[in-house]
Amino acid sequence: MKSEHIPKATIARLATYIQVLSEFKREGTDVVSSERLAEACSVNSSQIRKDLAYFGEFGVRGVGYYVQDLITSIKRSLGIDRAWNCGLVGVGNLGRALLRHREFSRKGFILRGAFDCDPYKIGEIVEGMEIVCSRQLPAKVKELSLEIGIITTPPERAQRAANYLVGAGIKGIINFAPSRISVPSHIHLEYVDFFHHFYAAAFHIRFAEHQE
Amino acid sequence: MKSEHIPKATIARLATYIQVLSEFKREGTDVVSSERLAEACSVNSSQIRKDLAYFGEFGVRGVGYYVQDLITSIKRSLGIDRAWNCGLVGVGNLGRALLRHREFSRKGFILRGAFDCDPYKIGEIVEGMEIVCSRQLPAKVKELSLEIGIITTPPERAQRAANYLVGAGIKGIINFAPSRISVPSHIHLEYVDFFHHFYAAAFHIRFAEHQE
DNA sequence: CTGTGAATGTGAATTTTGTAACAAAACCCC
DNA sequence: GGGGTTTTGTTACAAAATTCACATTCACAG
Ligand SMILES: NC(=O)c1ccc[n+]([C@@H]2O[C@H](COP(=O)([O-])OP(=O)(O)OC[C@H]3O[C@@H](n4cnc5c(N)ncnc54)[C@H](O)[C@@H]3O)[C@@H](O)[C@H]2O)c1
Ligand SMILES: NC(=O)c1ccc[n+]([C@@H]2O[C@H](COP(=O)([O-])OP(=O)(O)OC[C@H]3O[C@@H](n4cnc5c(N)ncnc54)[C@H](O)[C@@H]3O)[C@@H](O)[C@H]2O)c1
Numbered sequence: 001m002k003s004e005h006i007p008k009a010t011i012a013r014l015a016t017y018i019q020v021l022s023e024f025k026r027e028g029t030d031v032v033s034s035e036r037l038a039e040a041c042s043v044n045s046s047q048i049r050k051d052l053a054y055f056g057e058f059g060v061r062g063v064g065y066y067v068q069d070l071i072t073s074i075k076r077s078l079g080i081d082r083a084w085n086c087g088l089v090g091v092g093n094l095g096r097a098l099l100r101h102r103e104f105s106r107k108g109f110i111l112r113g114a115f116d117c118d119p120y121k122i123g124e125i126v127e128g129m130e131i132v133c134s135r136q137l138p139a140k141v142k143e144l145s146l147e148i149g150i151i152t153t154p155p156e157r158a159q160r161a162a163n164y165l166v167g168a169g170i171k172g173i174i175n176f177a178p179s180r181i182s183v184p185s186h187i188h189l190e191y192v193d194f195f196h197h198f199y200a201a202a203f204h205i206r207f208a209e210h211q212e
Numbered sequence: 213m214k215s216e217h218i219p220k221a222t223i224a225r226l227a228t229y230i231q232v233l234s235e236f237k238r239e240g241t242d243v244v245s246s247e248r249l250a251e252a253c254s255v256n257s258s259q260i261r262k263d264l265a266y267f268g269e270f271g272v273r274g275v276g277y278y279v280q281d282l283i284t285s286i287k288r289s290l291g292i293d294r295a296w297n298c299g300l301v302g303v304g305n306l307g308r309a310l311l312r313h314r315e316f317s318r319k320g321f322i323l324r325g326a327f328d329c330d331p332y333k334i335g336e337i338v339e340g341m342e343i344v345c346s347r348q349l350p351a352k353v354k355e356l357s358l359e360i361g362i363i364t365t366p367p368e369r370a371q372r373a374a375n376y377l378v379g380a381g382i383k384g385i386i387n388f389a390p391s392r393i394s395v396p397s398h399i400h401l402e403y404v405d406f407f408h409h410f411y412a413a414a415f416h417i418r419f420a421e422h423q424e
Numbered sequence: 425c426t427g428t429g430a431a432t433g434t435g436a437a438t439t440t441t442g443t444a445a446c447a448a449a450a451c452c453c454c
Numbered sequence: 455g456g457g458g459t460t461t462t463g464t465t466a467c468a469a470a471a472t473t474c475a476c477a478t479t480c481a482c483a484g
Contacts, residue, residue, distance in 0.1 A: 007471065011415060015408035019390055033431060040392060046473060049433060061432040061479040078411050079418035097309035103390070109410050148413055171420075172413040174406075178231055178315070180252065188416045190409040194386075196227040197402040198321050199290050201360055201384040203223060204400045206291035208383075219441065245461065258443055258463095265463060273449040273462040 010051045014074050016041050017048065021071050033064040080108045087113035087146040087170070089161040090153030091121055091131050094176060098152065099127045112144045117157075134164055141168035148172045155179035222263045226286050228253050229260065233283050245276040292320045299325035299358040299382070301373040302365030303333055303343050306388060310364065311339045324356045346376055353380035360384045367391035 020040045024032055038045035052058055052070075055077035059065045075081045086104070088095055091114050098104070104111055114126060115134040124131045132140060140146065149165035151158050151173060158177035165173055172188035175181060183189050232252045236244055250257035264270055267289035271277045287293045298316075300307055303326050310316070316323055326338060327346040336343045344352060352358065361377035363370050363385060370389035377385055384400035387393060395401050 006415070008412065009471075011412045012405075012408040015405060015411050016392075019405075020392060023391065035431080042392075044473060045431095046433095046475095047471095049431095050472080053433060057433070059432050060481085062430045062481055064431065079414045080411060084410075084414055093309040093312045097305040100305045103407075107407060107410070109414075147417065148410070171417045174409050174413060179235070180228075180232060180254070186420070188413050188420070190413055192406045192409050193224075193227060193231075194404045194406070195315075195319060196224040197386050197404050198296075198319070198360070199227050199292060200220065200223045201386060201400050201402055202291045202296055202321075203218075205359065205383045208398070208400070221441075247461085256443060258445090259441095261461095261463065262442075269463070271462050272451085274451050274460045276461065 006054050010054060011078070013041070013043065013047070013051055014078060016043075017051075018071060018074055021067050021074075025067050025071065030067055031064045032067055032070075034059070037065070083108050083110050084148055085110050085112045085144055085146045086148040086150055087111075087115060087137070087141065087144070087165070088150040088152060089115045089134060089137075089165065090151060090157070090177075091116045091124075091126060092152060092154075095150075095152040096126060098150065099129065109148070111150075113140050113146055115140075134161070137164045138168040141165075141170060146170060148174065151175045151177055151181075153177055218266050222266060223290070225253070225255065225259070225263055226290060228255075229263075230283060230286055233279055233286075237279050237283065242279055243276045244279055244282075246271070249277070295320050295322050296360055297322050297324045297356055297358045298360040298362055299323075299327060299349070299353065299356070299377070300362040300364060301327045301346060301349075301377065302363060302369070302389075303328045303336075303338060304364060304366075307362075307364040308338060310362065311341065321360070323362075325352050325358055327352075346373070349376045350380040353377075353382060358382060360386065363387045363389055363393075365389055 017037065020037065021032070034045040034048045038048050041048070056073070058070055058073045072081070086109050088098060088111055091099070095114070099111055099114060111129070114129050114131045115137060116122060116131050117134045121131050122133050147170065149170040149172070151161045151165075153161045155177040156179070158175055158179045159181045162173055162175070162181045162183055166183055166187055170187070172190070173183060174190045174192060176192045178193060178195070181189070229249065232249065233244070246257040246260045250260050253260070268285070270282055270285040284293070298321050300310060300323055303311070307326070311323055311326060323341070326341050326343045327349055328334060328343050329346045333343050334345050359382065361382040361384070363373045365373045367389040368391070370387055370391045371393045374385055374387070374393045374395055378395055378399055382399070384402070385395060386402045386404060388404045390405060390407070393401070
């Protein structure tokens, strides 16, 4: 099929598919049907086939999908069949947890630069990486070919951090701070806010209680 | 209006509205129109009115919404006008970052219990809280009236952690580990996976490059 | 080499979500 | 205190996403 606009929800689901397929692979399963994958992901099986159809034909009719092949295909479709260099701005509690998280490099997102404005933190080594002054962002973005910026500063500093990143020529920003920021339209911006998961939990739990 | 089923997307947007409204409040703005709020949240203004209509009537025609009142109303609608006691299982890098995060208690999610199975960690104090053996979960869930469980163990341990939590009588689970788990249908389960934001960024950046 | 069974890929039907349009309501000014 | 203005709440409409249904394709057996 190969279409233009891919729904946000499809991208999120593809991430789940990769996760579950990797588990299948670890278990030694070589081939999987959309039906079985669907069950493991708690989605509809035609949903899976439709999601995949945006990018091409990856299955074999009458057989199913070859697990390893499908993982590779999805990764290529998403553009994560290569490494992405990332820079992290704001090395506090969350920033440190992210820098120490092995999964990033395993998934192809290499944290190559760590930036902070606190003179006490600059020069410190975290996970083999030296914390650098945020003023050096423009130089470092070029030097390290950083493409994605991760903002883990306090919310009131997020806009400034974004400005630095944009000025330095970054291509996309993932903002973990709970504040809205503005960037030029050619910069891809993602907000990470997991409080809405807590809100959803609270809402549904209370609603369920209210039912009985 | 007061309807039954609320879209997931609505819950996520309500979280954004609260965030932006809080900023307005800090700036001293008392009244805001759906138009102005919409702009700040990058959504359509009828979207906002529709989202709110699921829960009731909170505005004043010809005037707009009183900022503080609206915050209160949304919070009540979501069920976060009271405190929720949470227990965290797996005090590693991420678990620690969460335990140290002030925003949780500010938003009404009180982290009251921290559990781990590593004997070297049990007894340690993090943010004034003692790390307790996960075997004590059932006792502690009752003692502390825990309602929401947070899983921050390695992925292969997530199911076991979930089993403990469910057995202990928890009502909802937020799973930060990248693995699917199964729980009885009366338990509300949310997955937190911020890699899909990275995937989306990678995908869109590469797509934009491919365009030119 | 043809028939059978299985599971994909896809167009059509359905459901859900989002947007536009407007009548009803509240405020304000004269 | 009535008319004009503004902005909500809601209905009607459009778009998008999901699910259904099935023709199509492939593997394999006989
Ligand atoms: N800690 C968590 O678990 C958690 C969870 C969700 C969201 N967040 C959000 O992530 C952000 C960081 O949280 P945290 O707990 O790590 O906070 P923190 O205070 O521990 O860390 C913030 C860091 O940013 C640095 N900083 C401030 N201004 C900067 C600037 N202009 N340029 C570069 N660095 C700057 C500070 O020096 C500090 O090291 C916050 O916005 C928080 O709301 C945190
Ligand atoms: N670190 C991050 O930034 C980050 C980001 C996203 C997701 N995650 C996910 O969050 C989880 C935790 O990550 P982390 O970096 O903190 O790992 P970690 O290894 O630092 O911490 C895991 C902790 O869980 C404990 N644990 C293991 N089995 C347990 C059990 N059965 N009961 C109770 N405790 C148990 C371990 O003793 C350890 O303290 C992982 O699944 C990871 O993929 C981490």
